[in-house]
Amino acid sequence: MTLLFADGWFGPEPGDWQSVWLDRYPGSKRFVQDDWDAPVREDWVARLDEALAEAADPPVLVAHSLGCLTVLHWLAAGGDRPVRGALFVTPPDVEENPEPALAGFAPIPRRRLPFPAVVAASANDRWMTPARARYFAGVWGAGFADIGLVGHLTGAHGPWPEGEKLVAPLLREDGSGIEKRKSPELT
Numbered sequence: 001m002t003l004l005f006a007d008g009w010f011g012p013e014p015g016d017w018q019s020v021w022l023d024r025y026p027g028s029k030r031f032v033q034d035d036w037d038a039p040v041r042e043d044w045v046a047r048l049d050e051a052l053a054e055a056a057d058p059p060v061l062v063a064h065s066l067g068c069l070t071v072l073h074w075l076a077a078g079g080d081r082p083v084r085g086a087l088f089v090t091p092p093d094v095e096e097n098p099e100p101a102l103a104g105f106a107p108i109p110r111r112r113l114p115f116p117a118v119v120a121a122s123a124n125d126r127w128m129t130p131a132r133a134r135y136f137a138g139v140w141g142a143g144f145a146d147i148g149l150v151g152h153l154t155g156a157h158g159p160w161p162e163g164e165k166l167v168a169p170l171l172r173e174d175g176s177g178i179e180k181r182k183s184p185e186l187t
Helices: 017-026 041-053 066-076 100-105 130-140 161-171
Strands: 003-006 059-064 083-089 117-121 143-146
Touching: 003 017, 003 041, 003 066, 017 059, 017 161, 059 066, 059 100, 059 161, 066 083, 066 100, 083 161, 117 130, 117 161, 130 143
Parallel strands: 003 059, 059 083, 083 117, 117 143
Antiparallel strands: none
16 A cells, blocks of 8 residues: 545545545555544544554655544554554644534644654634644654645645645655654643
């Protein structure tokens, strides 16, 4: 498996960048949640673990929105299946931007990732400020990429070739090209 897609709340959208990438990268897979509209953390984490158990080779996780927190909670719950790396795209701040339907995903895990990762944050995402995204990238030991004024990077953005430049270093065998960050203090 090349890429494993962890979609966010409400699931995939027709023609979204994840669907384009799924077609572009042979061996990639998108796993399905039982209920996209009413997310339950334990259920979402279980689906991720099942998808990783089916992987013949360690994949690169491409997580969007609530899919990012699913990966983090999987790790916090002891998830230890092999993963090559992760691209976290516009993760939601369920602590500072509370949404009752997502309350079960708070608090956001704060632990260093055991694999290379990049956090891609939008300058105008209503779900997380750039400062908080940068803070979390540091806590997780991930690289940080400012992806501009793209909102929450939903399906309206089509193929998103800039994102492919972010995932490319993660697809390298050694994960080289990912700048690790030191954990900053939250201010």
